[in-house]
Amino acid sequence: MATFVHLTPEKNIKSIQRTGIKAANGQNGYPDGFFAQAVTPNFYISHQWLRELKRGGQRTLCGVYFRIPDDEMVWVGHYNQSLVQVSAAEAIGIILHHDSPLGYQVYIPRCVVAKEIIRVSHLPQNIGWRYYPEAHGQEPCGCPICLRRGEIKSRGIREEWENKMK
Secondary structure (H helix, E strand, O other): OEEEEEEEEHHHHHHHHHHOEOOEOOOOOOOOEEEEEEOOOOHHHHOOOHHHHHOOOOOOEEEEEEEEOOOOEEEEEEOOOOOEEEEHHHHHHHHHHOOOOOOEEEEEOOOEOHHHEEEEEEOOOOOOOOOOOOOOOOOOOOOOOOOOOOOOOHHHHHHHHHHHHO
8 A cells, every 4th residue: 555645724623623625626637636646755856745734825745644455547747747547556556666856746637545644744834845856045035926926025025126127
């Protein structure tokens, strides 16, 4: 059985424990489903999306760990590339054996019922990357597309960017 983790706001945990993880409406040609990440021996890789997802305004995200059959078909790929359809076991192998697995994601094309959930965990809230996987140590872009209004320190970053553009 392949093990994955789905990161979700803490407020959703009771509902997920009761009914499972619901599939969202599919977009860009993908069927209804949700995003998850393969559970690997590297805790950082398995939970790399946490800080980026927190940019959406959630204060506390939790991990919902679940198992699906190894031969079940899922979609896997880098966030800014097309996803490919492979078995769950192959998806884990792709992430484990890639030179740089940061930015990879798995799309589960169905709901996960409560029986498939093996545990729910509160996570440290400072894991992962923001903006893009290689962003650490580089100046953030202050353009209105990259920097959303209301983000932490966004006004200063935007003002600095506008001064550089003059």
